[in-house]
Amino acid sequence: MSDIDIRHHHSLPLPKARKAVEDIAKKLASKFDMDYGWDGDDLHFNRSGVDGRIHLTEKQIRVTAKLGFLLSALKGTVEQEIRRVLAERFD
Template identity: 45%
Template sequence: MARIDIQRDHHLEAAQARAVVDKVAARLGEKFGTTSRWEGDTLRFERSGVKGGITLEPALVRVQAELGMLLSPMKGMIEQEIRQKLDQYFA
């Protein structure tokens, strides 16, 4: 299994940061077919072969995911997509 762990600082208010995470999750859903739900300050996402979460802290956003064997070869592409969206929305 491949693991992804990406962190970014942010300076957004809690409601703004949550709205941004919703946008990122929607994009992941469109591109990779994930479903998502909020559990406290963590948006959990999953689909066959991947599960993870996007956790919001007051000045930090963290994306963690575990990729199954079929998606492990796509780790670089998936990480790149996540980094681009985090940079776009949290920069």
């Protein structure tokens, strides 16, 4: 198993940040057959090989995930893509 822990600061109002996270989750769910759901300010997501969470505050987004054996080999690529999407949507 391999862990991902990314923190990204943002300046969006919380409702807009939440909508952006929801939009990203919908795309991922469609593309990768992923399940997700909100629990307060946490969006939990999972599918075979990954279990994670996006925690949203007024100033920061924190993405944490546990990658299974096969996805562990792609950890660097996965982290790079997460950072790219966060920069695109929240800067």
